């Protein structure tokens with residue numbers, strides 16, 4: 001089957017490469033010429049484990065281009081995987097999706113199925129269908145189907161090849177049959193539903209996970225106040241299969257390109273339709289406050305941050321990605337810098353992207369030891385494996401004031417027994433709380 005994919009970000013490129021690996025002929029289109037040139041050389045423009053290897057293996061089935069006409073004119077299926085970022089009012093920006101729809105309407109020369117993979121508000125597929133039908137120049141049948149994506153960054157290839165489910169949202173049988181053929185060799189449950197249900201499944205899933213995280217973060221904050229330990233609490237809760245262990249990790253809030261925008265978008269959309277999502281509103285509010293937990297904690301140890309050396313371990317929104325979108329580092333580091341702190345950052349893959357946002361005044365370090373050397377304070381913002389495996393004693397040896405504020409609960413409290421390290425994490429008691437408090 002001849003397939004085109006619009007957009008080569010985390011969703012578009014991973015989808016294109018995985019489909020090519022299953023034998024489909026895939027043309028990936030992007031407006032970004034530099035990205036396209038890179039991909040034409042067989043290089044992945046994004047950091048995603050396993051992607052460069054699969055891309056190389058599948059190159060004979062892949063074409064990368066900025067020339068959308070050549071891709072869309074004779075495609076059987078056209079996936080749309082462009083961004084749907086947040087607008088100022090919290091609603092989803094559908095500009096890029098409609099741009100692609102217009103390009104398809106102007107170029108499609110044969111019957112085809114347009115598949116919306118981007119996360120879009122309920123009813124968008126209907127609008128795209130009408131838009132294409134109004135604007136199309138050739139007398140061909142263009143179907144529109146919803147096929148939301150559930151991959152997570154860092155495990156995107158695995159999540160696509162072994163999807164938890166493939167949701168196919170349609171209003172008629174033909175596009176469902178075509179999509180079943182496209183995914184014939186994918187071992188995953190396939191669920192054919194109404195198009196609007198498919199759109200809702202995506203938002204409801206993401207927002208439920210965001211809600212779960214905000215819930216556990218509130219419980220963690222209460223644990224901290226009343227002397228319970230959130231790690232013990234979640235271990236105990238997770239054994240109940242109805243709750244489960246996953247997405248119960250407390251920390252400094254959820255980031256990334258989706259949970260923050262998808263909670264706000266559904267909330268906006270509900271209001272627009274005269275409904276109120278009180279639970280989602282609460283999840284958003286809890287997350288906003290949670291992001292600043294470590295800076296608030298730091299104020300217990302220092303009256304101000306002027307001339308303090310602060311080590312930052314991790315700047316991406318989670319491990320396994322170089323993506324900084326909505327990462328807590330983006331809001332916490334500027335606060336520390338504005339208050340006069342000297343910042344040293346270590347991150348195994350996110351540093352280059354971070355440098356583009358903050359080219360000056362930050363020291364970038366090639367190892368954890370270098371970042372914490374001489375530091376008055378260390379903030380752990382991302383739970384990279386290297387941080388979790390770091391020899392705890394070295395904090396005490398290398399830091400000037402070994403105060404470690406851990407926003408991702410990377411260590412056991414017992415690791416700090418017999419040390420003079422102040423270890424303050426989320427939802428647990430502080431180890432050695434009084435050693436370095438400024439009077």
Ligand SMILES: NC(=O)C1=CN([C@@H]2O[C@H](COP(=O)(O)OP(=O)(O)OC[C@H]3O[C@@H](n4cnc5c(N)ncnc54)[C@H](O)[C@@H]3O)[C@@H](O)[C@H]2O)C=CC1
Pocket residue numbers: 006007008009010011012029030031032035081082083084096099100117118119120149150151152153257258
């Ligand atoms: N990042 C993720 O983990 C997931 C994202 N999603 C959803 O998928 C969509 C895409 O997200 P990402 O892949 O993260 O976006 P992204 O921002 O990484 O990539 C979007 C790409 O589309 C390109 N583009 C823009 N206009 C175009 C056009 N007219 N023609 C061709 N290419 C064009 C951009 O240059 C960019 O390379 C969003 O709706 C998102 O909510 C869904 C599941 C997972």
Ligand SMILES: O=C(O)[C@H]1O[C@H](OP(=O)(O)OP(=O)(O)OC[C@H]2O[C@@H](n3ccc(=O)[nH]c3=O)[C@H](O)[C@@H]2O)[C@H](O)[C@@H](O)[C@@H]1O
Pocket residue numbers: 119149150151152153154206209213246247248249250251252253254255256257258259317318
């Ligand atoms: O629509 C999307 O874009 C995707 O959004 C998330 O995937 P992703 O953003 O890549 O990352 P997650 O692993 O879900 O983590 C998101 C944020 O939540 C935080 N998180 C996650 C889990 C947890 O228990 N606690 C927690 O604080 C992470 O640190 C991270 O900042 C969903 O997990 C995917 O299913 C979905 O397809």
